[in-house]
Amino acid sequence: MIAQLRICVPEELSAAVLDCCTGELGVAEVSRQPGGSILPPGDIIQVLLARESVERLVEKLQALNVQAQGSVSVTMPELVLSDRADKAAADAPGEGADAVIWDEVSRQTGEDSRLTWSYLAFLILATQLAAIGIVTDSTIAIVGAMAVGPEFGPLAALAVSLVRRQWQLGRRAALALGIGFPVAMLAAALTAWLSVPLGLFPSDVLDRGSAVEFIYHPGPYSLIVAVLAGTAGMLSVISRRSAALIGVFISVTTVPAAGFVAVALVLGEYQKAADSALQLGLNLIGIVASAAAVLVFYRLVTKRLPRGAALRLRRKAMRSQG
Incomplete structure (x- = not known):
């Protein structure tokens, strides 16, 4: 089962978000549209990934406080034809039907x-x-x-x-x-x-x-x-x-x-x-x-993001913004 994330993020936070997305297990595609958002101003990042990987990535984005400066939306496409997506779903731990997206x-x-x-x-x-x-x-x-x-x-x-x-x-x-x-x-x-x-x-x-x-x-x-x-x-x-x-x-x-x-x-x-x-x-x-x-x-x-990992993400985001 494949999910799609659309992330609206300020330009100064874009690099940290991209690092989270590209480094997450179960991610098939990551695309970035610089300046794609007018209100609020910022970049648009789209991620195609296995549903069982959504919760962990969302936790990382929340640790970066993306929801306060932009937005994160999750959709479930009815049909995705992609060998990369199939491989990502196979590599992700667990089954999509059993995955919990708490939000x-x-x-x-x-x-x-x-x-x-x-x-x-x-x-x-x-x-x-x-x-x-x-x-x-x-x-x-x-x-x-x-x-x-x-x-x-x-x-x-x-x-x-x-x-x-x-x-x-x-x-x-x-x-x-x-x-x-x-x-x-x-x-x-x-x-x-x-x-x-x-x-x-x-x-x-x-x-x-x-x-x-x-x-x-x-x-x-x-x-x-x-x-x-x-x-x-x-x-x-x-x-x-x-x-x-x-x-x-x-x-x-x-x-x-x-x-x-x-x-x-x-x-x-x-x-x-x-x-x-x-x-x-x-x-x-x-x-x-x-x-x-x-x-x-x-x-x-369900494995959750450790508190230490969340703190490290916040520090990294602060350094990138500074």
């Missing part, structure tokens, strides 16, 4: 964890679908609600914030969850409250026994499924395999549990509401804990 993970989860109108809309719609599936005993509607729910983004962001100590990201994700779920549950409760006098479903609908009883019966497997789903979800984020996220969405009982809490409270089934709330809590905790464990594992097995 990419933080940025992706950060964007998915914002409390936006679209996030609220999807969560409200998903909870409404879950409530309809509960009162109509429709597992299809329940599965649809699971697929529509956008809650994995903030949960993944919480895991990233815990591992990378990015507390601002964690606060933003907690805000999205802490506001999103109560608002969605309130909307579902209001809909259920209006539906009972209209005769859309009887008030004893939860006492009849149904295919959705698993929602208010939390147990060990609830936590096990959440842990497995959180692991698969974070792996899909790291490896950029978004198709696997669909399986994550439809395997956890977060949105259905939220919908059941809303319906049960309206119908006076307080014990079932409490059990469903416990189900929701188990799923949220299991997903965050397992996703964080995956990130911790990758941090342990």
Whole structure:
């Protein structure tokens, strides 16, 4: 798997950046366009390299403080026809699919964890679908609600914030969850409250026994499924395999549990509401804990730039600028 870096850098820092790029294992091509940037003024350096080498090179560029004086952007070309690129990918340690670009993970989860109108809309719609599936005993509607729910983004962001100590990201994700779920549950409760006098479903609908009883019966497997789903979800984020996220969405009982809490409270089934709330809590905790464990594992097995090497790069850059 090949990546492409575009680096905008001041002219006085260009030589140090070129040294980092040309000396990195897994680099196939390096090109420089002197004066290619007008705002800010400086050079444009482009690097074609194996994806598994991106994180280490980005760490070196950050040690040079390139991001403060210019920019670093990373893209993944769909197709690269190059023998040099193939050789670079073969020489680089590890596999591209297993490589973690930490800033990419933080940025992706950060964007998915914002409390936006679209996030609220999807969560409200998903909870409404879950409530309809509960009162109509429709597992299809329940599965649809699971697929529509956008809650994995903030949960993944919480895991990233815990591992990378990015507390601002964690606060933003907690805000999205802490506001999103109560608002969605309130909307579902209001809909259920209006539906009972209209005769859309009887008030004893939860006492009849149904295919959705698993929602208010939390147990060990609830936590096990959440842990497995959180692991698969974070792996899909790291490896950029978004198709696997669909399986994550439809395997956890977060949105259905939220919908059941809303319906049960309206119908006076307080014990079932409490059990469903416990189900929701188990799923949220299991997903965050397992996703964080995956990130911790990758941090342990991924070689990072030693602090001494970063200091040497900074001194070298200062000498070149001086």
